[in-house]
Amino acid sequence: MPTIQRMFSRVVVLVLFMAGFCHALNPIEMYKAGGWVMHPILGLSVIALYITVERLLVIVLQKLKLKPTEFVKTLEESVKNNNGDKNAIVAEMEALAQKKGGLVASILGTTLAKYKDGVAKGLNVVDLKQWMLQGTETKASSEIPALETHLGAIAVISNIATLLGLLGTVWGLIESFMSIANSPGGIKADEMAGGISVALITTAGGLLVAIPSLVLFNWIKSMIENYVLQIEETVTILIDALTA
DSSP states (O other), X not given: OHHXXXXXXXXXXXXXXXXXXXXXSOHHHHHHHTOTTHHHHHXXXXXXXXXXXXXXXXXXXXXXXXXXXXXXXXXXXXHHHTTTOHHHHHHHHHHHHHHHOSHXXXXXXXXXXXXXXXXXXXXXHHHHHHHHHHHHHHHHHHHGGGGGTTHHHHHHHHHHHHHHHHHHHHHHHHHHHHHHHTOTTOOOHHHHHHHHHHHHHHHHHHHHHHHHHXXXXXXXXXXXXXXXXXXXXXXXXXXXXXXX
16 A cells, blocks of 8 residues: 555656646747657657556556465465465465466465475475475576566666757757858857757757656666565565475
């Protein structure tokens, strides 16, 4: 619940900021004045928004399938109800994983399968823990990277948008000074100021895409890291429960 509240508050702040910005300046007129560089900057903003929404949906859907906290709670109840009967505990947790599906279920299902394999091999407690941990890490290393698919593109977009903004500014300044140099009336302060202001619009446009993109990248990255940490803690709890 606190996570949802934080997400909502951030969205509200962003909407208020954009509303204030649009009220102070006409974004359509600024976009037109920025020239051709604004087109790729706009395209980058659309791509960044698409990746952000898509990644958030993937993470949220994975969390809705089987939460690590839900698995731990069920595990504790199973241990209590079955009086430490490992076979019954494993059967119940496997049934839960198969029913829920998803990333957590897949990883923890591997842990349970490795436990049964280790017991069948007659491994001692120390070797059994290592056997389960190695198998789980192998499975996690192939499953978890899927959460970060295309996420790095947001960071790249942030850098490219900034550079495109600077390129547009330099390009605009070159055109402005060339226009002044070729003007028969000589240098006019108002024309020079107008040209420079138009050139700076591209820098502002690039930063308006780069800054939110960088914030969103770090935010989603942090969400994934916290989620992975919860999974790791759940794996540890499961291994300890089955090898106690």
